[in-house]
Amino acid sequence: xxxxxxxxxxxxxxxxxxxxxxxxxxxxxxxxxxxxxxxxxxxxxxxxxxxxxxxxxxxxxxxxxxxxxxxxxxxxxxxxxxxxxxxxxxxxxxxxxxxxxxxxxxxxxxxxxxxxxxxxxxxxxxxxxx
Numbered sequence: 001x002x003x004x005x006x007x008x009x010x011x012x013x014x015x016x017x018x019x020x021x022x023x024x025x026x027x028x029x030x031x032x033x034x035x036x037x038x039x040x041x042x043x044x045x046x047x048x049x050x051x052x053x054x055x056x057x058x059x060x061x062x063x064x065x066x067x068x069x070x071x072x073x074x075x076x077x078x079x080x081x082x083x084x085x086x087x088x089x090x091x092x093x094x095x096x097x098x099x100x101x102x103x104x105x106x107x108x109x110x111x112x113x114x115x116x117x118x119x120x121x122x123x124x125x126x127x128x129x130x
């Protein structure tokens with residue numbers, strides 16, 4: 001068809017689907033975890049290790065809190081932008097509504113003027129004919 005051998009295309013597609021299926025199956029299989037054994041110590045940990053652990057945990061907490069504050073600020077900015085855009089869209093819709101109403105009123109006024117002019121012309125034509 002159009003100079004393209006469809007069987008090659010179908011074979012390539014089937015081969016790709018097979019590779020994806022194998023990757024999915026491999027992802028489901030449990031992963032073997034190798035755990036390194038450490039030498040036992042007499043003390044759980046000394047004061048220096050304790051202080052390092054506490055400082056490390058404080059640093060992790062500070063980093064996470066900073067990231068959460070940053071995320072919160074970004075969310076507030078996005079929220080403000082959404083509210084501003086919604087307000088602008090509502091104002092534009094209201095302006096379009098008012099413009100349409102004014103155009104309709106002007107069209108009716110023009111129709112009324114045309115009807116009165118036609119009636120006056122008919123009267124003048126009847127007076128001249130009489």
